[in-house]
Amino acid sequence: MDMLxxxxxxxxxxxxxxxxxxxxxxxxxxxxxxxxxxxxDPAVSLPWQRILNARGWAAPDWxxxxxxxxxxxxxxxxxAAECARAGAPNLAPMGLKMVAPVIMHYGSAEQRAHYLxxxxxxxxxxxxxxxxxxxxxxxxxxxxxxxPDGSDYVLNGSKIWTTHAHFANRMFxxxxxxxxxKPQAGISFLLLxxxxxxxxxxxxxxxxxxxxxxxxxxDDVRVPQANRLGAENAGWSVAKHLLTFERGGKYAxxxxxxLERLRGQAGIxxxxxxxxxxxxxxxTALQALELKAMRGLxxxxxxxxxxxxxxxxxxxxxxxxxxxxxxxxxxxxDADGQAPADVAVAVPRYLNDRAASIYAGSNEIQxxxxxxxxxx
Ligand SMILES: Cc1cc2nc3c(=O)[nH]c(=O)nc-3n(C[C@H](O)[C@H](O)[C@H](O)COP(=O)(O)OP(=O)(O)OC[C@H]3O[C@@H](n4cnc5c(N)ncnc54)[C@H](O)[C@@H]3O)c2cc1C
Numbered sequence: 001m002d003m004l005x006x007x008x009x010x011x012x013x014x015x016x017x018x019x020x021x022x023x024x025x026x027x028x029x030x031x032x033x034x035x036x037x038x039x040x041d042p043a044v045s046l047p048w049q050r051i052l053n054a055r056g057w058a059a060p061d062w063x064x065x066x067x068x069x070x071x072x073x074x075x076x077x078x079x080a081a082e083c084a085r086a087g088a089p090n091l092a093p094m095g096l097k098m099v100a101p102v103i104m105h106y107g108s109a110e111q112r113a114h115y116l117x118x119x120x121x122x123x124x125x126x127x128x129x130x131x132x133x134x135x136x137x138x139x140x141x142x143x144x145x146x147x148p149d150g151s152d153y154v155l156n157g158s159k160i161w162t163t164h165a166h167f168a169n170r171m172f173x174x175x176x177x178x179x180x181x182k183p184q185a186g187i188s189f190l191l192l193x194x195x196x197x198x199x200x201x202x203x204x205x206x207x208x209x210x211x212x213x214x215x216x217x218x219d220d221v222r223v224p225q226a227n228r229l230g231a232e233n234a235g236w237s238v239a240k241h242l243l244t245f246e247r248g249g250k251y252a253x254x255x256x257x258x259l260e261r262l263r264g265q266a267g268i269x270x271x272x273x274x275x276x277x278x279x280x281x282x283x284t285a286l287q288a289l290e291l292k293a294m295r296g297l298x299x300x301x302x303x304x305x306x307x308x309x310x311x312x313x314x315x316x317x318x319x320x321x322x323x324x325x326x327x328x329x330x331x332x333x334d335a336d337g338q339a340p341a342d343v344a345v346a347v348p349r350y351l352n353d354r355a356a357s358i359y360a361g362s363n364e365i366q367x368x369x370x371x372x373x374x375x376x
């Protein structure tokens with residue numbers, strides 16, 4: 001890709017590669033290769049985050065004033081591509097990529113000073129409390145009630161599909177603070193301590209057999225009003241700001257790496273190779289679009305976020321199907337039972353990735369948003 005092969009980036013690329021060669025431990029690389037989800041357990045992601053943080057590289061997208069490395073957008077993209085190429089574990093996005101930007105934008109000086117260093121170091125591990133049993137796509141209908149009482153709110157209700165709530169010590173949550181006016185106008189954004197009395201976490205097992213999802217129950221949970229981000233009843237704007245970061249992304253680097261590895265395992269079946277080639281062409285286009293989005297060219301951040309979410313997740317799901325077919329081909333040839341990771345975990349990864357077109361706002365909803373942006 002020309003933009004990434006700019007000679008001006010060569011010194012930077014060499015520096016990143018040398019670091020990854022020296023600093024990424026083999027056990028973390030192996031665990032990442034066998035992961036069945038993009039949400040990698042903190043036992044694997046946090047040690048890598050700490051290594052990156054010691055180098056000042058845990059949060060490539062953060063401004064330098066908050067502890068980011070001060071890279072431009074091409075350096076950030078190249079760094080993501082090199083990490084994917086090296087097989088580094090994904091870092092959990094809930095803290096670094098989702099709540100951190102909104103704390104920077106809406107947080108008080110005290111909130112920034114308290115939370116941001118703890119997110120960088122991994123001292124705090126966050127989960128996202130948006131969805132409820134009766135509020136998913138129609139998020140504004142959420143009902144988890146926060147009733148003011150002295151200097152606290154008292155929370156009652158539940159959140160569902162909460163990724164990694166069983167690992168998290170913090171949650172950012174949307175709560176209902178008013179029923180007056182439009183549903184969006186009565187929502188506030190809170191930062192919670194998961195150890196607060198009255199919070200309980202129940203596991204939900206997925207089709208793939210993983211435990212990454214939970215339902216979280218709130219029974220008279222007291223949260224200081226000082227833990228609110230932004231004004232009371234203004235949480236919807238905070239959430240919309242955050243969702244742009246959740247959806248916008250760099251899907252292509254990891255998928256390009258995965259496709260390359262699969263190509264090495266596809267044998268000489270010409271039909272399979274042709275399908276891999278077709279995905280490779282699509283990924284080149286996706287990467288070009290991601291680079292355009294990063295440079296803010298030709299569209300709003302919200303529009304790009306929706307477009308990239310649909311293209312990235314649907315490409316991943318097609319590659320999952322190819323991986324399963326290749327796993328089928330190679331199963332009988334794998335007499336020593338030492339199948340490469342992409343083949344060994346093809347089926348659980350396929351099952352886990354079915355959810356990618358649902359979470360972070362389903363792809364049907366993204367298509368609605370794209371239509372609204374493009375067609376009015
Ligand atoms: C693996 C996974 C991880 C998740 N992690 C989290 C998390 O950490 N925190 C969190 O808060 N939530 C999380 N979610 C929840 C996720 O955001 C919701 O599942 C999603 O928003 C869809 O909501 P729903 O499940 O209630 O489905 P519904 O909203 O009931 O939708 C059902 C179907 O109807 C379609 N649909 C609904 N409305 C429309 C419409 N207007 N136009 C066209 N089609 C429509 C949807 O696309 C979907 O196919 C996660 C979900 C999954 C599967």
